[in-house]
Amino acid sequence: MEVQAASTPRGKRTRDAIVDAAAALMYVDGVAGTSVDKVLAASGAGKSQMYHYFKNKEQLVGAVIDRYLEQILGNQPAIFTLSSWADLETWTEQLLDVHRRAGGPIACPLGNLAGEVGDNPKLAPLVDQAYRTWESHLERGLEVLRDKGELIPDADPARLARAAMTSVHGGLLLAHIRNDLTALQDALGIALAYLRGFKR
Amino acid sequence: MEVQAASTPRGKRTRDAIVDAAAALMYVDGVAGTSVDKVLAASGAGKSQMYHYFKNKEQLVGAVIDRYLEQILGNQPAIFTLSSWADLETWTEQLLDVHRRAGGPIACPLGNLAGEVGDNPKLAPLVDQAYRTWESHLERGLEVLRDKGELIPDADPARLARAAMTSVHGGLLLAHIRNDLTALQDALGIALAYLRGFKR
């Protein structure tokens, strides 16, 4: 066998444990700051498991990126069912709640990675795709609003979704570096205000 | 002597060469991805110089952060003399021009670092301070506009400056990861539109 399989429940559990440990460590210490050895120590797995399921560290990082997207979207379930202005507010509240609850740093795991792997030809496309997936849910919600007649007819959901993503990530970056949720809160407020400018 | 001095023109040149090489390498490969050895090879300096001027790698990164701020502000000189709406547009044009000219990745060097050193207790405050300095120039310009009566009297320059920073950095993040300047261009357009909402 080559790699990546995990055809057994036990194997799946081990693989998941490795990815989970890597995701948690890399969220705080970055990719290069998180050694394979540390990941294995934290997950309780041995080196042979790691290289049984992943060809190399880069491939593990790829799995971590996927895990981050799952976690992120899981923390903002309202994004899947957006169909009113109230839903949009609920969504921004969920974004804030994640970090209100969390003990860790105020930061988007994908955003943290972006600077570090942004120029890696293998990993950058994965991060890009994760962002696009995230954005697509937002866009779909805005399409629903437009079709319900709550947005002016010629509003462009794709463009508005991108604008909202920009605000969210700018807010997250500033909030991270100042360790102050207010920056994100303001950014979300401005994003909502911007969207409301297209209210029908 | 301990460290950091450079009391001689020759010493200053060497120190600068080290910081410049480190800044260029870390912009692309990140902090952890840039070893001291690589920096010294690129700058032509020896290890004894490096540890003559810096206590350790962390302190070198501190100097790199300062260098980034100089480079960034140097690339947007309009930020120092903002006093009209036209100046603001010039400023956003300069922001775009930096990356139109550059051969490297579309990214803010400080933003790239943010994810990696955002939780480092020594370096995070330096990044924070750099952002605040950047923002303060913007804020000062908006105060001038307000005092000239081009902003409504109760507009809050600090808040508006923060909003603009959010847009800029969100736009830069998205533009970086998609390798597409359009994201930054749109973000700047939206930021300007938002500011114009406070036009007198």
Next chain:
DNA sequence: TGCTCGTTGTACTGATCGGTACAGTGGGCC
């Protein structure tokens, strides 16, 4: 019971990491 194969533990490698030790060297000031 015994075979099979996905799974696991451990020991190891060569390269590279950040950092140190120490012996110089060369330019400026008296």
Next chain:
DNA sequence: GGCCCACTGTACCGATCAGTACAACGAGCA
């Protein structure tokens, strides 16, 4: 001319890095 000290070159250190080799384990199936 000679001294001084900021500056430089090189060799080295232990730790840690990503990745490999290989022998064994154990659950399901016959």
